[in-house]
Amino acid sequence: MRPGYADLILSALRRRPERTAFRFTDDDGAKHTWTYGETAERIERTAAAFGRRGLAPGDGIALLCGPDPRAFTVMAAACLAGLRYTALHPLATADTDRTVLRDSASDRLVVDDTRFASRAHPEGVQALSLTELDSLAADTAPGPGDPRGPALYLFYTGGTTGEPKGVMLRDRSLLANAWAGATWAWPPDTHFLITTPMSHAAGLLVAPGLLRGASFELHSSFDPGRVLDAIEHDGVSATFVVPTMLYALLDHPRLATADLSGLTWVLYGAAPADPARLAEAHRLLGPVLSQHYGQAEAPNALTVLDPAEHRDDPGVLGSCGRPVPGVEIALLDPHGRDVPDGEPGELCARGPLVMDGYWNKPEQTAAALEGGWLHTGDVARRDGTGLITIIDRIKDTIITGGFNVYPREVEDVLATHPAVAAVAVYGTPDPHWGEAVTATVVLHPGRHATPAELTDHVRARRGALWAPKRLHLADALPLTALGKVDKKELRNRS
Structure with missing residues (x-):
């Protein structure tokens, strides 16, 4: 069997065993640090523990976890063991949990028992607390009989316009995501702050960061004042924000006096950003902005606008940049024909990053992947220099x-x-x-x-x-x- 996504993660961790991988504070206020080497050991032991609990390649497992590095290590262990992995969103409702668990046919549910003990779950799904899993993993030595298989990550879309869909990401897509992400403008010795759920885009930032030797700081939620503190006092040099979070930072009364000299990189994406506010951010934060456009069907980015390209030009700041390596982008009309520069067309993509399809939804898969292209549902224009600008969603x-x-x-x-x-x-x-x-x-x-x-x-x-x-x-x-x-x-x- 060819090396997969989990093998890539383990090899990155083993290259720098003494480097800090994660820093975080638990619910009791105690601070913790995990090294690369300790993180690799946790992944291997957790994969072996899944075998001890009777899970075999192809079985389904779901995770409900807060801002915790175990959201990453459990995912990586599930991929290593060849399980069908699904993450539940920590900010979702119990009804959404039940819908996703039922649709994904998950056999087991791993729950962060310190935060989600009261969230109701469907009958027939066996629950295992993170505390139990940790204890079992600590007593389980990895061995040649541990379960191994190809990864299948079901990445559920938000479902704001209908029932959530399970995007099927196999090793091919996950590896392409990691390698493409490693080509981004990671500054040397990046200490990256994560304040958004690791069950979604932020979690898929970790593997490319590990390939570049980054470390990660985790906060329980986004608080602009605490983000400024982390930059000033905790050595944080980079972070990921959605536009509403970026605006909250820009509007914070302490921003004008905060020492942001250590801030070298701010990734933003997941929603359209206001070019006027991006120009403001460029003036106040410096040349640190990096825009990333993608979707669950092709994570984490199809296009990137690098820090070097950000300048006080509405046409540039309104764009989403250029295709990442390994991704082909076309702007197509309703008949599947390329549109000229400057004309609107649906942004379509192909390459190893693209999903295999939607779990148990063949008709929606066929529509999304018609003609061998991923049809993103986004309308875009391309200018004469190759910059792509998203105009809107087709359905909007x-x-x-x-x-x-x-x-x-x-x-x-x-x-x-x-x-x-x-x-x-x-x-x-x-x-x-x-x-x-x-x-x-x-x-x-x-x-x-x-x-x-x-x-x-x-x-x-x-x-x-x-x-x-x-x-x-x-x-x-x-x-x-x-x-x-x-x-x-x-x-x-x-």
């Missing part, structure tokens, strides 16, 4: 009066108004227009703007077609568990 396109309006283009115009702190644009049913361009806007504290003024701002800069027919002011935008603006909730409110 507003058809108003027979014309297509892409919400992202309206959001970017509204964001240039000095009073606007955050904005979301979406379509709502309208008897005359079919759909009405609708916006919800959050203003900066102490700033004032009326809906009519903001509508006129769009009309003057973009045109009447793009001007919102309805514009609401709000104190905040609703977010999903992944930190993305929840437009489904906004539509329900309108």
